[in-house]
Amino acid sequence: MRYKFTITNKILVAVSEIEVAREIIDGAVLVPEWEIKFREDALIRMVHFGTHVEGNDLSRDEAQKIVRDDPARDEKAEDVAKRIGVVARERDVQEVINYRNVVRFVDQLVRLGDKRRGFQHGERELAQLHSLAMEKILPSNELGVYRRMPVSIRGPKRGEIVGWPPLPIEVPYQMEDFWTWLKAVEKNEVHPVLLSGIVHFELVRIHPFIEGNGRVARAFSALILSSFGYDVKRFFSVEKIASVEKSGGELTEWLEYYTEALASEMSMVKERVKRLSMDARYKSTGGKQIALSERQIALMEVLQVREKVTMKEAREILPMVSDDTILRDLNGLVKKKLVKKQGKTKGVKYVLKK
Secondary structure, eight states: OOOBOOOOHHHHHHHHHHHHHHHHHHHOSEEESHHHHHHHHHHHHHHHHHHHHSOOOOOHHHHHHHHHHOOOTTSOHHHHHHHHTOOOOHHHHHHHHHHHHHHHHHHHHHHHOOGGGOOOOOHHHHHHHHHHHTTTTSOGGGTTOOOSSOOOEEOSSTTOEEEOOOOGGGHHHHHHHHHHHHHHSOTTTSOHHHHHHHHHHHHHHHOOSSSOHHHHHHHHHHHHHHHTTOOOOOOOOHHHHHHHHHTTSBOHHHHHHHHHHHHHHHHHHHHHHHHTOOTTTOGGGTTOOEEEOHHHHHHHHHHHHHSEEEHHHHHHHSTTSOHHHHHHHHHHHHHTTSEEEESOGGGOEEEEOO
């Protein structure tokens, strides 16, 4: 099996931007806790998309509450909703809980993977991702099992059909071809970013499961990216996939969209890191990356300009935050040896360490 696409200037530029961003992010001494934030944002985007496609009525704030509550896998969706004060359908809450488990599983696979052997995951991991994504939503005999019924791909508008995946009888054969192709791809033959884009497209095109294919395709393509060190989780629209399929399977347009979106996401992180890049000042950290909270990032950005701040100035930087929280953040920067404390009581100043 061969996938048709042309390496256009758009793709080359996007991949180059991704590589530059990755190098800066990986090499910086100071790195914000961007990974957690992106995963949370990605999960919230998924739920919003589900509002149109699957009738999920959760708002962004409600989804965020569930994500931050971080419920256990065996908790009932109804109990979670009551605890955090969300009035919603059990299914909507369960979808968020499930995807939280999917993200954890992807992280686990990446941690346990052997980078020397390239990408090692396949049909078993895809089935596990589907089981986690659709747990307590589909009957147990449909979890991780290729579908036995015809399905359609629906767009964001209610009742809108944007694609017709292969018939059930064709699914096992097309998936077999897909796995054969994926295993045969040498590590350096297809760039990991393009590989993840092709895999994402093909899993949604085949639609191997009765439900949950979009979530599983996104998770599996994210697993590919993470396995090769491109750890950014990104979600894409089914309308784009449908438009590619209408072009006869020519993937150039899809890969342009995919790589540009990923480049935009990573460039945003890169710019944040560059503003906090202090490698020359903090070689004493031994080259280890230092994670900062969003509030600490705000304080450090001002410290780079002023080189010192008082408690009064810190309140102006973080106007909606209590004094206790600000002090905790500043003391955290002191412990990380990024800032030093000067003076006592009301005359205390926090100075950028040189």
